[in-house]
Amino acid sequence: MSTLPEPLNDDTPVDAPQDRYFNRELSWLAFNDRVLEEACNEHYPLLERLRFLSISANNLDEFMMIRVAGLIGMVQRRIDTPSIDGRTPNQQLAAVREAVDELSERQQAVWRGLHEMLDAAGIHVADESYMDKQGVAWAKEYFVEEIMPILTPQAIDPAHPFPFVQNEGLGVLFNLTRERDGGQVIEMVLIPPALPRFVRMPGETAVYLPIETLVCRHADRLFPGFKVEGDGAFRILRDSDIEIEEEAEDLVRTFRSAIQRRRRGQVIQLEIQDDCDPVAEALLRDQLEIHEANVVKTGGLIGMSDLEQVVEEDRPEMKFEAYSPRYPERIMEHDGDCFAAIREKDIVIHHPYESFEVVVDFIRQAAADPDVVAIKQTLYRAGNQSAIISALIAAAEAGKSVTAVVEIKARFDEEQNLMWAGKLERAGVQVIYGFVDWKTHAKVALVIRREESEYRTYCHFGTGNYHPVTTKIYTDLSFFTADPKMGRDGARLFNFITGYVEPRKVKHLAISPLNLREELVSLIDTEIANAQAGKPSGIWLKMNQLTDDGMIEKLYEASNAGVEVQVVCRGICSLRPGVPGMSENIQVKSIIGRFLEHSRVFAFANGERLPNAKAKVFIASADWMSRNLNRRVEVLVPIRNRTVHRQMLEQVLLANLLDTEQSWALHPDGSYSRLPAGDKPFNCHQYFMTNPSLSGRGGSLEAGRVPTLSLRKGAV
Structure with a gap:
């Protein structure tokens, strides 16, 4: 077995909280640092290393929007509740900000190293030096035809109030001088999220230009009659946590309103290029009211989570060898009949090594089987293209009793889950939203089937979500059983969620x-x-x-x-x-x-x-x-x-x-x-x-x- 560290040799008693526990936020940052280290792993293909950098950046964004936002909120409300290691919110915030700054600097250092290796491999990102005359002409035409019609420059003056910048919003500020009279004007151009963050130029050589670079390069097209004195790209993150009052009368309506408020949460972080025009930067800082926000000035790339777009470059030799999940032999031996295989004996599917299609087929088969009378399922995260949702709809349209517990409090999936809930309801599915103050995080599906003179319950218990994308990259387990005792326990679990009937005779499940x-x-x-x-x-x-x-x-x-x-x-x-x-x-x-x-x-x-x-x-x-x-x-x-x-x-x-x-x-x-x-x-x-x-x-x-x-x- 592998060797782990030896214990400390200090016999001093450890009774203080900081001696017994590690801080949650700092431990998370240490985890994300380990993720970033994978971007430095020389045994990985280059684009996979870039993917890890993108994941680390995306993780850090979410951490700022939720965890750091929560600490700032506690400080502002003068809440002094200590963390598990005894730190006040203020103390945690100071330590976290220092660690975040260090991690951000490491991300930029890793990016500089990967950038050089990508150049050597023929993938050029955020580097105009690889544009020849033909490329310059193409970029100009692309900007005029594809980008410029979507942009809306806005002057910042008393007649034009500072525009709202949405969460994860990317923009460019311009300091301009009007050629006619020498008047100074500050203009803001917000980049619509519908535009690609990186534009790939045509040709065999992969050249990716950031959208903000194209906007700055063609400012003369946006502002004819003006001289550009300076510019600078920026990006902001806002408080994205959602707080719901336990007394909410209508959970769905309350969440729709809360999602709208999320987009207008206070600014938590401002990323800005270190060569940003100082006049424009001063205006930006003042107008965004970033008194409590973290400010990251960098000479590197802002919004590195978007590098995931570059990872999609068609260079298979620079990615992990493609892996196709196995479909379990056990089920194929029963001609694909999930019920027959489960009825024979319990089975566990190990994702992503074994296909999530088994879980989808389990629900699809239930939808098509005339002997199936009911399906009950929890849905925490289902993704934006869900075969599970389609199967549940097909089952309801086939006249089966279908109950779906849709958790609309799943962070960052609230809108998606509300959309699915509406679609399920329109198909005749009984949709339940669970508890107001508790999230339903259990992953359970029950299929009740008429067999001879009795009903048999087939159960699926999972460690992960019914999500078609995450099941390809998350290691999770799907356990199937037809054990009658487990079926009865599963039914009591659903009664607890849907009817608040607290189970009293659960034999096996906790x-x-x-x-x-x-x-x-x-x-x-x-x-x-x-x-x-x-x-x-x-x-x-x-x-x-x-x-x-x-x-x-x-x-x-x-x-x-x-x-x-x-x-x-x-x-x-x-x-x-x-x-x-x-x-x-x-x-x-x-x-x-x-x-x-x-x-x-x-x-x-x-x-x-x-x-x-x-x-x-x-x-x-x-x-x-x-x-x-x-x-x-x-x-x-x-x-x-x-x-x-x-x-x-x-x-x-x-x-x-x-x-x-x-x-x-x-x-x-x-x-x-x-x-x-x-x-x-x-x-x-x-x-x-x-x-x-x-x-x-x-x-x-x-x-x-x-x-x-x-x-x-x-x-x-």
């Missing part, structure tokens, strides 16, 4: 905010008791975020009792591992690679050394965060089928623990470092891409085709 926390605590208590009794114990956890202080303290208690705890936490981790007297038996790692780790899987040794057949294994929709355990509807699903159980332990969890090529170790001081690859490097993503899953392999595959994994030896 549901937050009702009893999921208590179930996890009980499982940890069992491991503590086993360790104290001298029995084998152990906890393996895979999740995205770990910030709940109650759960962290429980893991500290387990560590002090001698329980070995292995945590794979992709993102924020407030737990401080490897501290004597507190967490010396806890090790934490983060995996950042080609795919985004998203599945939540938990395993508890249950009296024998992990991995073992008696271990208690679960998948979940919830991370260990206070919001998930206290303020969201989530579900914890036990894995009892022998094959699926083995797959979760001996494939999914074990491969994540063994990974050395994409893993970062969390140190007791809060820093992360890459794990050494070792003599036998192991890449869990590559393992999953090249090996069939245990539950989906089917009888046609030989048992020996799936390499076994061992804590001591890795892949065999």
